[in-house]
Amino acid sequence: xxxxxxxxxxxxxxxxxxxxxxxxxxxxxxxxxxxxxxxxxxxxxxxxxxxxxxxxxxxxxxxxxxxxxxxxxxxxxxxxxxxxxxxxxxxxxxxxxxxxxxxxxxxxxxxxxxxxxxxxxxxxxxxxxxxxxxxxxxxxxxxxxxxxxxxxxxxxxxxxxxxxxxxxxxxxxxxxxxxxxxxxxxxxxxxxxxxxxxxxxxxxxxxxxxxxxxxxxxxxxxxxxxxxxxxxxxxxxxxxxxxxxxxxxxxxxxxxxxxxxxxxxxxxxxxxxxxxxxxxxxxxxxxxxxxxxxxxxxxxxxxxxxxxxxxxxxxxxxxxxxxxxxxxxxxxxxxxxxxxxxxxxxxxxxxxxxxxxxxxxxxxxxxxxxxxxxxxxxxxxxxxxxxxxxxxxxxxxxxxxxxxxxxxxxxxxxxxxxxxxxxxxxxxxxxxxxxxxxxxxxxxxxxxxxxxxxxxxxxxxxxxxxxxxxxxxxxxxxxxxxxxxxxxxxxxxxxxxxxxxxxxxxxxxxxxxxxxxxxxxxxxxxxxxxxxxxxxxxxxxxxxxxxxxxxxxxxxxxxxxxxxxxxxxxxxxxxxxxxxxxxxxxxxxxxxxxxxxxxxxxxxxxxxxxxxxxxxxxxxxxxxxxxxxxxxxxxxxxxxxxxxxxxxxxxxxxxxxxxxxxxxxxxxxxxxxxxxxxxxxxxxxxxxxxxxxxxxxxxxxxxxxxxxxxxxxxxxxxxxxxxxxxxxxxxxxxxxxxxxxxxxxxxxxxxxxxxxxxxxxxxxxxxxxxxxxxxxxxxxxxxxxxxxxxxxxxxxxxxxxxxxxxxxxxxxxxxxxxxxxxxxxxxxxxxxxxxxxxxxxxxxxxxxxxxxxxxxxxxxxxxxxxxxxxxxxxxxxxxxxxxxxxxxxxxxxxxxxxxxxxxxxxxxxxxxxxxxxxxxxxxxxxxxxxxxxxxxxxxxxxxxxxxxxxx
Numbered sequence: 001x002x003x004x005x006x007x008x009x010x011x012x013x014x015x016x017x018x019x020x021x022x023x024x025x026x027x028x029x030x031x032x033x034x035x036x037x038x039x040x041x042x043x044x045x046x047x048x049x050x051x052x053x054x055x056x057x058x059x060x061x062x063x064x065x066x067x068x069x070x071x072x073x074x075x076x077x078x079x080x081x082x083x084x085x086x087x088x089x090x091x092x093x094x095x096x097x098x099x100x101x102x103x104x105x106x107x108x109x110x111x112x113x114x115x116x117x118x119x120x121x122x123x124x125x126x127x128x129x130x131x132x133x134x135x136x137x138x139x140x141x142x143x144x145x146x147x148x149x150x151x152x153x154x155x156x157x158x159x160x161x162x163x164x165x166x167x168x169x170x171x172x173x174x175x176x177x178x179x180x181x182x183x184x185x186x187x188x189x190x191x192x193x194x195x196x197x198x199x200x201x202x203x204x205x206x207x208x209x210x211x212x213x214x215x216x217x218x219x220x221x222x223x224x225x226x227x228x229x230x231x232x233x234x235x236x237x238x239x240x241x242x243x244x245x246x247x248x249x250x251x252x253x254x255x256x257x258x259x260x261x262x263x264x265x266x267x268x269x270x271x272x273x274x275x276x277x278x279x280x281x282x283x284x285x286x287x288x289x290x291x292x293x294x295x296x297x298x299x300x301x302x303x304x305x306x307x308x309x310x311x312x313x314x315x316x317x318x319x320x321x322x323x324x325x326x327x328x329x330x331x332x333x334x335x336x337x338x339x340x341x342x343x344x345x346x347x348x349x350x351x352x353x354x355x356x357x358x359x360x361x362x363x364x365x366x367x368x369x370x371x372x373x374x375x376x377x378x379x380x381x382x383x384x385x386x387x388x389x390x391x392x393x394x395x396x397x398x399x400x401x402x403x404x405x406x407x408x409x410x411x412x413x414x415x416x417x418x419x420x421x422x423x424x425x426x427x428x429x430x431x432x433x434x435x436x437x438x439x440x441x442x443x444x445x446x447x448x449x450x451x452x453x454x455x456x457x458x459x460x461x462x463x464x465x466x467x468x469x470x471x472x473x474x475x476x477x478x479x480x481x482x483x484x485x486x487x488x489x490x491x492x493x494x495x496x497x498x499x500x501x502x503x504x505x506x507x508x509x510x511x512x513x514x515x516x517x518x519x520x521x522x523x524x525x526x527x528x529x530x531x532x533x534x535x536x537x538x539x540x541x542x543x544x545x546x547x548x549x550x551x552x553x554x555x556x557x558x559x560x561x562x563x564x565x566x567x568x569x570x571x572x573x574x575x576x577x578x579x580x581x582x583x584x585x586x587x588x589x590x591x592x593x594x595x596x597x598x599x600x601x602x603x604x605x606x607x608x609x610x611x612x613x614x615x616x617x618x619x620x621x622x623x624x625x626x627x628x629x630x631x632x633x634x635x636x637x638x639x640x641x642x643x644x645x646x647x648x649x650x651x652x653x654x655x656x657x658x659x660x661x662x663x664x665x666x667x668x669x670x671x672x673x674x675x676x677x678x679x680x681x682x683x684x685x686x687x688x689x690x691x692x693x694x695x696x697x698x699x700x701x702x703x704x705x706x707x708x709x710x711x712x713x714x715x716x717x718x719x720x721x722x723x724x725x726x727x728x729x730x731x732x733x734x735x736x737x738x739x740x741x742x743x744x745x746x747x748x749x750x751x752x753x754x755x756x757x758x759x760x761x762x763x764x765x766x767x768x769x770x771x772x773x774x775x776x777x778x779x780x781x782x783x784x785x786x787x788x789x790x791x792x793x794x795x796x797x798x799x800x801x802x803x804x805x806x807x808x809x810x811x812x813x814x815x816x817x818x819x820x821x822x823x824x825x826x827x828x829x830x831x832x833x834x835x836x837x838x839x840x841x842x843x844x845x846x847x848x849x850x851x852x853x854x855x856x857x858x859x860x861x862x863x864x865x866x867x868x869x870x871x872x873x874x875x876x877x878x879x880x881x882x883x884x885x886x887x888x889x890x891x892x893x894x895x896x897x898x899x900x901x902x903x904x905x906x907x908x909x910x911x912x913x914x915x916x917x918x919x920x921x922x923x924x925x926x927x928x929x930x931x932x933x934x935x936x937x938x939x940x941x942x943x944x945x946x947x948x949x950x951x
Contacts, residue, residue, distance in 0.1 A: 003152050003162075005112035006069065012165065013067040014041050015328050017110040019161045020146075020154050021063050025050055029063075030841070030872045030879075031321070041065045043104075045876050050144075057142050061106030064089055068113050078113040079123045083130055085111075090134045102877070107131065107143040115147040123147070163286050163296065165329045192272055192293060196261055199275065204254060209469060209481040210393040210416075211368055212400070222367055223251075226360065230255050231351050233302075233334045238323050240308070240337045240345050243353035245483055245515055246390025246413070249338040252353055253304045256336055260302035271301030271332065278319065278337070279310040279449025280476055285322040300326070300333040307483075308339035309512060310448040316343055317868065343511065347867065361386025368396040385409060390484060410522045410551055413484050433464050434492070440465065440478060441489035442499050445512050450477035490516030494532070495524060501532060505540040510833060517543065518550045526575075526673065533677055537600035542833035544604070545941035548677050568671030569630030583628065587648040590632050590669060591625030595645060597680035605684070608698065608826045611761065612687040616641035624649045624661040627669070635664035681941070689943060692934060693950045695926050696761060698825045701772055704814035705821070708781050708923040710769050715778075715922065716756045724784050726777040733770055739763045782807045785920065790855070795920030797857055801850045804919050805884045808862060811918060812844045815928035816866075816878035822933055834936040841872040843879040848917070853888040862915050866932075 008016065018031040018041055025048040032041060040062040047058040066085045068078070086109060093100050109131075115123030124145055131143045146154070155162045204223075208216050231252055233239045241249045260273035274294040281288040285305075286296060294300055305323070308316050316339075323335050324347070337348070365386060385391045385405070394412045395405045405412070436457060443451045453462050453473055462478065465471040470485045471478055480486040493499050494516060504513040517536070521529045537544040576593055577586050599620060602609040614621055614636055622637040626649040635653040637660050649656070653664035670679045691697055695712075699705045714732045742749045743760045751758045785798025799807065823830075823837045831837050846864030854860050864882070918924035930949040937943040 003155055005148060005151065008067070008112070008165065010067045012328055013112060014065045015325050016151075016161065016165055017063065017065040018042050019325060020110075020151070020158065021108070023158045023161060024154065028872060030869045030876070045873070057106045059105035059141060060102065061108065062104040063108040063110065066109055066111040068111070078115065079126050082109075082111055082113055082115070082127055086127065086130060090131070090138065093138060094134075103138050105139060105141045107140060108146060109144075110146040110151065112148055112151070114149065115145065117149070189268070189272075193261070193265055196272055196293065200254065200258055200261065203250075203275070206472060206481055207250065210397050215368055219364070219367055222364070226363070230259050231336065233336050235334050236327050236331060237349055238320065238327060238335045238337070238347070239349040239351060240339060241351050241353055242339060242341055242345075244388075245340055245487070247353050247355070247388045249353055250306055251389060253306060253336055253338050257302060257304050264301075271299050273302035273304070274300070275304045275306065277310070277449075277476070278305050278308045281305055281319055282311060282315050285319060285326060296330065300330045303333060303335045305335060305337040308337055308343055312448060315448070320345065320348060355387040356389070356392075358386045361388075361392045364389070364392045365396055368393065369399050385412060390482070410518060413487070413519070415523070416484055416488060433468065436461060436465060437468070437470065437489045438493040438496065438498060440471065441480070441486045441516070442493045444479060444486050445490050445516065446509070448512060450474065450479040452477040487515045487519055491519035491523060494520040495528065501535040502539045505536060505543040510540070510543055514543070514546060514550075518547050521547055521674075522551050529674065533674060534596070534600045537597070537677070538603045540829050540833065541601050541604035542830035542940040542942065544601070544677065545681060546833060548674055548681075549941045551674065565668055565671060566630045569669040572671045572675070573627070573630065573669055584648040584650060587625045587627035587632070588646050590627045591623050591634065591646040591648070594632070594634070594676055594679060595620070595623060597676045598683055601680055601684055604829050606828060611691060611696075611698065612684050620645070622647060624653060626652050630669050630671075631666060632669050633664050633666040635661040638662060685942060685944070689947045692930060692943065692947055694762075695923060695930055695949050696765070697822055699818065699821050700825070701769060703818060703821050704781070705818040705926050705929060706769060708926045710766065710773075711778055711781055712922040713758070713762060713766055717753055726779040729770070729773055729776050729778055732778065736763060736766045736770060740767050780922075782810060782919065782924065794857055794916075796917040799919040801848070801884055801886050804850060804917060805848050805882060807919050808848050808917070809880045809882050811924045812864065812880045812882070812928065813878045814925035816842070816844065818925055818929035819932050820874060822929060830940065830942070833940050835939055836866070836932050836936055837874075839868040840874040841869050841876045841878070842866045843869055843881065845881040847883045847885050849885045851888050852886050859889075860917060862917055
């Protein structure tokens with residue numbers, strides 16, 4: 001079939017080309033948004049199955065789209081026009097002044113002009129021959145031209161892309177025939193509005209499954225009258241409502257959707273809104289919209305995509321990319337999605353759902369429970385639970401079941417399913433039904449969506465599940481009536497061993513399972529909770545820290561006096577020992593209990609542990625432990641890590657003469673539930689913070705961060721200014737070797753030069769790193785200034801604007817490489833929960849601002865942001881797109897070609913940064929890489945609020 005590609009505009013043609021490139025070359029293709037793209041609409045790195053699997057291209061390739069508004073000229077005119085376009089691109093790659101720093105090995109040009117296929121003399125042959133004249137200079141290994149006819153054949157093959165742009169590329173008569181063919185089966189507008197209204201009513205009632213049936217209508221009426229301001233989503237916008245579980249995301253999306261439904265009911269030209277569950281939108285968003293009642297051919301309006309949490313990070317990225325393509329093809333559409341914190345949202349506009357006012361929660365509780373709940377409104381402990389709809393209804397369920405509502409939010413939610421059943425049914429479900437609910441939760445959480453009923457259980461068993469009121473059967477399959485139910489039964493499955501903790505803390509699974517994990521730990525008996533935490537810590541210390549913090553946040557903060565804290569410590573120790581255990585046995589048990597938690601975290605951290613704690617032969621040294629009246633003193637052995645791991649001490653280490661127990665620390669034994677995990681985390685977090693402040697985490701010897709660290713340490717050994725021609729390597733070696741003599745003969749050694757303290761680790765690292773240096777001189781990592789530094793000026797002012805631009809591009813590129821290396825070498829088990837790492841690959845874009853009239857440097861700086869890419873691999877070479885601003889004044893108002901980045905999540909916060917230029921700094925890429933890493937580690941509880949790299 002032939003398509004009217006001239007019905008597209010330039011931007012839409014680029015989007016069609018990008019979508020085809022991803023479909024034909026594979027998901028590893030990276031696409032680029034509007035603005036300066038460095039000579040590419042898409043790029044790939046590695047092996048792609050083109051032109052065939054046997055003759056696959058393997059390397060770095062670029063695709064460029066060339067769109068001509070008028071295509072009715074003679075064939076030779078089309079060839080001449082395209083040849084001019086291609087020449088412009090090829091010359092730009094060869095120009096030294098171009099920003100295109102990397103030459104492609106493979107090239108694809110797409111165009112909507114018609115090229116004749118005559119071998120040797122046709123338009124296609126002429127363009128390919130023209131490109132061949134540049135092949136040697138560019139180092140091209142392969143190239144192709146996808147002209148009009150080839151693109152049409154591809155559109156025939158890839159149905160979803162064709163249908164996305166059907167309104168623009170399908171000619172009028174063909175479109176008319178298609179509409180005629182389906183008109184017989186179309187619903188009338190009146191029927192469509194009726195169905196949409198019923199669907200909305202069904203969704204709203206399903207969310208009220210916790211409300212007694214006789215009060216549902218009253219609650220819906222109250223919700224209509226008391227609903228807050230509806231979120232605003234402009235035409236052409238992709239927005240996301242973000243909030244924790246049960247905070248009212250879907251309710252707010254429903255209000256926005258119903259606003260559109262009212263508009264459609266009152267205006268025959270308004271488009272009826274569409275509601276799509278995210279799990280049904282994969283792998284084809286447009287098909288899901290069509291099945292949900294949307295009519296892409298006649299126009300789209302408001303679209304809700306509910307519950308992105310059902311999808312893997314890769315599926316979310318692909319779905320959001322499809323959503324942006326859809327908005328480009330349908331200018332009247334607008335999309336609102338929902339998700340919990342922790343999902344990377346790219347360029348989407350984020351709206352955070354605000355907590356409910358306590359008064360509104362009290363009104364709903366009064367409506368559901370009546371007088372039974374009114375007496376609780378004034379209690380602060382209960383008021384804290386009235387700030388989200390799910391928590392309010394959970395309080396109501398506990399009261400209706402005759403239970404106490406004075407509990408933490410996590411206890412409230414984790415016990416919700418049992419409260420619902422207890423309040424509604426006589427007796428309890430059978431153990432088999434309970435087991436099936438847990439098994440269903442595992443299937444749903446692993447799959448990220450409903451499970452086909454016929455694949456899960458036979459009909460009678462399905463009836464038993466739906467009869468509980470906890471499970472709903474829909475066309476897509478079985479799902480829980482509320483997400484909290486699937487988390488509750490996921491926790492049950494985890495506690496019963498139906499799923500292993502090690503399997504659900506991976507990058508894909510942890511975002512979906514994290515609340516179930518927290519439920520499981522908080523609802524378990526102390527011993528069971530501790531065992532779960534042990535397994536989490538060994539598999540992923542970030543997951544263990546997140547779980548501990550989530551449980552701690554859900555409990556009301558209590559402040560204990562010293563006497564009460566000592567009583568709690570003594571009580572906790574007493575639970576661990578037997579009544580007839582003497583002081584030595586008590587000390588051994590208390591020390592072993594603490595050490596077990598620390599060893600689990602050490603195992604989880606892997607190789608980095610040796611830099612965080614004193615280790616011998618890969619193990620913690622033996623501990624000498626004294627315990628009395630709730631206090632413990634721990635003294636690491638100076639000599640041994642051999643068993644026994646803990647040696648009880650009859651007297652405090654400060655009173656002993658043994659050389660083995662010279663160093664000691666004293667602590668009040670942690671008395672709170674799971675308290676040893678906070679204690680163990682602090683033992684690791686303190687040395688980790690020291691390493692971060694010094695920028696001394698592990699990196700490969702050839703890392704750009706290693707080069708910067710060596711320069712940083714070496715130039716400080718000199719007393720006075722560093723010469724422009726660098727630092728003498730032989731001189732540095734002599735000084736380091738002299739310090740190594742002290743390191744080899746000392747337990748701990750420090751050496752101070754000009755206010756900087758070198759410790760044993762610094763000196764050992766320099767000694768090892770210098771062994772691989774073959775040059776005679778160490779030079780500043782990014783070159784010396786090329787102009788005079790103003791009197792009392794900053795170092796970066798010695799770099800001209802053009803040199804600053806070139807150097808800063810490299811600094812950003814090295815920083816992204818260095819960040820990835822820091823995570824993979826030091827925190828491999830935490831990587832799945834680290835925000836920026838989970839979003840890789842990303843590109844950096846922004847602007848170097850150096851106004852020509854800024855004599856004191858107060859208006860100059862680097863404005864940059866990081867954008868997650870729709871496709872690619874984490875180790876792809878980083879892409880950096882920086883411009884230079886030298887106009888007089890305060891700088892640009894819009895420094896980003898793709899617009900400002902507004903997305904924000906728990907695990908990753910893409911952000912806008914305006915910082916001082918780092919040219920001339922001894923460790924500029926290190927500063928950036930650590931800045932990103934510090935933000936990630938703080939988000940998962942492994943660094944304190946005030947920690948940063950010391951520069």
